[in-house]
Amino acid sequence: MGEFDLIERYFKRPAHKAVLGVGDDCALLMPSPGMQLAVSSDMLVEGRHFVSTVDPERLGHKALAVNLSDLAACGAEPMAFTLALSLPRVDETWLAGFSSGLLRLADAHGCELVGGDTTQGPLNICITVMGDVPPGDALLRHNAQVGDDIYISGTVGDARLALEVFRGTQSLDAAGLEQARLRMEQPTPRVALGLALRAVANSAIDISDGLLGDLGHILKRSGVGAQIDTHWLQSASSFGDGQAAGITPLLAALPWNKRLEFALAGGDDYELCFTAPVNQREMVHAAAWESDTPVTRIGRITEAPGLVLLDPQGQPITRRFASFDHFA
Ligand code: ADP
Ligand code: MG
16 A cells, blocks of 8 residues: 555545645645634654554544643644654554544544645654634633632543553552553543633643643743642542542552652643632633533642642642653
8 A cells, every 4th residue: 555545545534624635735724714823743752652552543542632632721722633644664454543543533623634744664643733712812821820729620640650550660450450541542632621711711731741840831931839739639539420530549549659749740641730810710610510521729829939739738748759851
């Protein structure tokens, strides 16, 4: 199978939102009048972001999910994406799985694959997503205000727990491992929550490298500090029809120190961390219900710079948590 047959078979879909999709030198998009275009790229490299044995369908999902997560963090509505793919060989079973995981998530978010590039080489997946957002509504990192509440969506720490099981430092039974592994391999981009927070949150970021490290980006860009509580790490809470909030029972079963490390600095969570004024608490809860996404309040923005972590008795925790940095 040649390059063009491969594109035709696995990546060409009829365009609905786009004026012109896959097949020409450029795709043509028509953003809604007056809207700003939000654009973001994320690359997944074999051996760095995933192992060669990962299920291709889950990998297709994850490749797009991590990109949609960036749109979510900006409060942008997904529109289209491009896929630059480097493949060692044409493996049709792999391609069928990869494209079905990718396109299923794309369809669920009305985000169309409009173009890309395909070449031979080490397995590497680079996606660029585009979304739209009304001018002035984008949720950004620089606007956290002193006094804001700090929240996270969903649960944190399970992806790291799965990674540690693969590394052999933790163990889980089969059902527990599958649950944690799904969080690592098939994260849920919080697009609906991001949209619902547009007029509510002051700042937001998606958690890819660890909660404290990513929150640190908000603090730095906003010129503020934060106090983070840990009482929400004492047990799993539940939201709506039984979704876990804050941490899952799997994480709650770990010793306290591991729980802190995985939840606060684990990485690969793809949840949102955002700040909102105290007088918006009801609106934050409404946004959570409207988007069926658990939200947990974990602390507040302070004038004093730096990040203070408090134990459940309110005493400062002095231990340091490193967040993920590819070049550190
Ligand atoms: P060009 O020669 O202009 O770079 P290509 O021959 O690489 O174009 O690609 C042909 C068409 O297929 C283009 O419309 C391109 O956007 C699209 N395309 C290539 N690879 C992919 C892919 N992996 N997914 C979606 N579309 C792709
Ligand atoms: Mg090309």
